[in-house]
Amino acid sequence: MKRIISVIVENEHGVLARVVNMFAARGYNITSLTVAPIPNSEFSRMTIMSEGDPKVFEQIVKQLYKLIPVYKVIESDDFIEKEMAMVKFPLKDVKDNLADIDAIARCYNGHISNVNDKNIVVSVVDRPDRIDNFLKAMQAKFKNLEIVRSGVSVIER
Amino acid sequence: MEMNGARIVIESLIKEGVDTVFGYPGGAIMNVYDELYKASGKLKHILAKHEQGAVHMADGYARSSGKVGVAFVTSGPGITNAVTGIATAYTDSVPLIVISGQVPTFAIGTDAFQEVDAVGITRPITKHNFLVKDVKDLAYIIKEAFYLAKSGRPGPVHIDLPKDVTVGKTKFNYPEKIELKTYKPTYKGNKRAIKRAAEAIIKAKRPVFYIGGGSVLSGAYQLVRELVKITQIPAVETLMARGVLRYDDPLLLGMVGMHGTYAANMAMNDADLIISLGARFDDRVTGKLDEFAKNADIVHIDIDPSQIGKVVETKYPIVGDVKLVLEEMLPLIVEKVDPKRYEEWRKILNRYKELYPLTYSDSDEVIKPQWVIEKTGEILPEDAIITTDVGQHQMWTAQFYPFTYPRQLITSGGLGTMGFGFPAALGAKKANPNRVVVNFSGDGSIMMNIQEVLTGYRYNLPVINIILNNNYLGMVRQWQTMFYEDRLSETDLSDVQPDFVKLAESMGGIGYRVSKKEDFVKALEDALNQNKVAFIDVQVDRREDVLPMVPPNSPLKNMLIFKEDK
Numbered sequence: 227m228k229r230i231i232s233v234i235v236e237n238e239h240g241v242l243a244r245v246v247n248m249f250a251a252r253g254y255n256i257t258s259l260t261v262a263p264i265p266n267s268e269f270s271r272m273t274i275m276s277e278g279d280p281k282v283f284e285q286i287v288k289q290l291y292k293l294i295p296v297y298k299v300i301e302s303d304d305f306i307e308k309e310m311a312m313v314k315f316p317l318k319d320v321k322d323n324l325a326d327i328d329a330i331a332r333c334y335n336g337h338i339s340n341v342n343d344k345n346i347v348v349s350v351v352d353r354p355d356r357i358d359n360f361l362k363a364m365q366a367k368f369k370n371l372e373i374v375r376s377g378v379s380v381i382e383r
Numbered sequence: 384m385e386m387n388g389a390r391i392v393i394e395s396l397i398k399e400g401v402d403t404v405f406g407y408p409g410g411a412i413m414n415v416y417d418e419l420y421k422a423s424g425k426l427k428h429i430l431a432k433h434e435q436g437a438v439h440m441a442d443g444y445a446r447s448s449g450k451v452g453v454a455f456v457t458s459g460p461g462i463t464n465a466v467t468g469i470a471t472a473y474t475d476s477v478p479l480i481v482i483s484g485q486v487p488t489f490a491i492g493t494d495a496f497q498e499v500d501a502v503g504i505t506r507p508i509t510k511h512n513f514l515v516k517d518v519k520d521l522a523y524i525i526k527e528a529f530y531l532a533k534s535g536r537p538g539p540v541h542i543d544l545p546k547d548v549t550v551g552k553t554k555f556n557y558p559e560k561i562e563l564k565t566y567k568p569t570y571k572g573n574k575r576a577i578k579r580a581a582e583a584i585i586k587a588k589r590p591v592f593y594i595g596g597g598s599v600l601s602g603a604y605q606l607v608r609e610l611v612k613i614t615q616i617p618a619v620e621t622l623m624a625r626g627v628l629r630y631d632d633p634l635l636l637g638m639v640g641m642h643g644t645y646a647a648n649m650a651m652n653d654a655d656l657i658i659s660l661g662a663r664f665d666d667r668v669t670g671k672l673d674e675f676a677k678n679a680d681i682v683h684i685d686i687d688p689s690q691i692g693k694v695v696e697t698k699y700p701i702v703g704d705v706k707l708v709l710e711e712m713l714p715l716i717v718e719k720v721d722p723k724r725y726e727e728w729r730k731i732l733n734r735y736k737e738l739y740p741l742t743y744s745d746s747d748e749v750i751k752p753q754w755v756i757e758k759t760g761e762i763l764p765e766d767a768i769i770t771t772d773v774g775q776h777q778m779w780t781a782q783f784y785p786f787t788y789p790r791q792l793i794t795s796g797g798l799g800t801m802g803f804g805f806p807a808a809l810g811a812k813k814a815n816p817n818r819v820v821v822n823f824s825g826d827g828s829i830m831m832n833i834q835e836v837l838t839g840y841r842y843n844l845p846v847i848n849i850i851l852n853n854n855y856l857g858m859v860r861q862w863q864t865m866f867y868e869d870r871l872s873e874t875d876l877s878d879v880q881p882d883f884v885k886l887a888e889s890m891g892g893i894g895y896r897v898s899k900k901e902d903f904v905k906a907l908e909d910a911l912n913q914n915k916v917a918f919i920d921v922q923v924d925r926r927e928d929v930l931p932m933v934p935p936n937s938p939l940k941n942m943l944i945f946k947e948d949k
Binding site: 239244295 | 502503506507510511512514516531563564565566687688689692693
């Protein structure tokens with residue numbers, strides 16, 4: 227089962243290792259992980275997406291609470307989820323018009339971020355499942371596609 | 384006043400009321416040892432012969448006194464040798480501060496001599512750990528470390544101290560109080576939850592108190608005794624809770640679990656309400672989980688929220704300190720409880736008790752290990768402290784020794800660390816110089832920290848080791864016999880026994896070799912009058928098994944009671 231949690235932690239060295247170890251020690255993969263400081267505070271917010279048995283997950287959440295630098299663990303099924311993706315492909319592979327690519331990107335809250343003499347970079351921001359769709363569309367069009375996904379960030383509604 | 388980091392360590396420990404540190408010096412921790420030297424006796428130091436020994440000593444000191452144990456070790460192999468000691472304390476919730484030296488901050492990450500990622504190694508086996516990067520943070524970190532070690536669910540805290548930080552100078556200002564935004568243990572239980580649990584207890588037909596280590600750690604034993612007495616509800620104890628009730632308490636059914644009594648396990652099996660007082664439903668207690676306490680609702684009182692619901696579904700969770708929760712709960716129960724209500728239940732359990740009491744078939748030809756433990760219980764004063772190593776002797780001690788108060792039994796319950804008992808006994812003796820301290824061990828376990836005889840000699844810590852010597856790694860041998868068709872793979876030690884008498888004598892101790900009952904009594908009485916570390920090497924029945932036994936992955940009710948049951 228897919229699960230997303232947000233962990234609010236104190237900004238100090240080693241805290242990411244502590245949090246990640248809870249998953250590693252139980253043989254759980256982290257599907258995606260994003261971390262950034264929360265402005266005007268001594269805390270950072272980590273958003274972790276993982277998959278696994280709900281009972282084990284519940285245990286992980288309780289153990290995370292036990293970590294001294296963890297302030298709060300947020301679990302919700304009413305998150306707004308956003309992820310960013312960037313794709314890069316060679317300019318010479320573009321058969322149709324640049325405007326068409328731009329139009330697809332716009333459907334996913336994105337745009338063409340950069341074009342130089344060799345490559346085009348398109349970036350989009352959307353729900354992870356919609357990012358999947360976008361990437362499928364792009365993969366169908368371009369063979370030499372380089373993809374970077376940011377991992378999901380969430381906020382409670 | 385300006386002082387260097389090393390001095391700050393010493394002064395902070397003194398401020399915390401620490402009187403004894405156990406440890407072993409080395410390159411990276413030298414400055415701390417230099418300041419220890421200069422402090423000239425304000426802080427006593429026990430030099431162990433191995434870092435593992437030092438940490439177990441600090442652990443035994445802590446468990447027997449309820450205070451925080453402190454150990455110093457150096458970087459690299461110093462801290463890696465300490466790891467087993469730290470993990471032992473962690474699984475049994477023992478408050479320790481372990482301060483390790485580290486290579487200077489500028490050398491960290493360069494594969495420097497005796498460098499190891501110490502905080503990386505101890506992260507999963509400590510309640511918390513610190514790498515001190517600036518001497519200005521040091522005093523605060525030590526204060527925080529003590530606070531964390533003692534508060535909530537106690538545990539070991541490791542401070543990794545780079546050598547340049549011990550040299551760096553700053554103004555020493557030891558904080559009076561500490562408040563952490565992210566750490567606020569819950570001590571007081573939720574009032575409504577306590578009320579609901581009290582009502583469930585009053586209404587239950589077949590309740591049982593399941594007493595765990597939390598009852599010891601929170602200092603709740605008097606309340607637990609009162610609760611049991613007032614309600615007349617039977618009780619079982621975990622290994623970590625031995626002594627919370629007196630051994631002769633008529634309502635004590637004995638230890639629960641793999642080597643628990645038949646009555647205790649059947650009580651758990653048949654109960655309609657199990658009230659956990661700081662016990663965590665360990666796999667050695669529950670047996671096969673699917674079949675555990677099928678008809679029971681669970682009341683679970685624990686200061687650590689992560690324990691509640693971890694193993695079993697809990698209908699009445701109470702997060703809080705056992706003592707404080709019972710203080711609130713007791714009056715609610717006293718008002719309404721009717722001890723007669725459980726009379727039928729007590730009768731059933733007493734029948735179980737009579738049917739299959741804890742027993743062994745004694746012999747005059749060969750010494751039975753259980754006899755040694757019972758006899759020792761008769762001879763020793765009631766306030767003696769008992770430590771154990773790990774294996775058959777540990778279980779026999781838990782079964783047959785007449786425990787009368789909590790913290791009397793000091794044993795590695797969670798991690799099961801062989802080599803724990805002897806150094807822990809030395810630490811306990813240091814904290815309780817006027818009490819008799821006896822370590823029950825086996826011929827396997829005792830070898831694992833035997834070097835510490837010298838420590839006992841040097842610091843005059845006369846601890847008696849009773850080695851129940853069956854020339855086997857007995858517990859593994861028992862499993863091999865029971866579950867591996869008696870293929871004794873690497874467990875027969877009969878061809879490689881040391882001479883324990885000479886071994887003790889060579890390090891300033893005294894040794895006895897005993898193979899007759901009367902000689903054992905003489906040896907123990909003599910050892911009690913000697914002011915020396917003693918080894919009593921008792922040749923016991925080689926093939927004695929620990930019984931009864933719940934085979935691994937079996938339900939509690941399927942106990943092997945007799946040897947022939949297999």
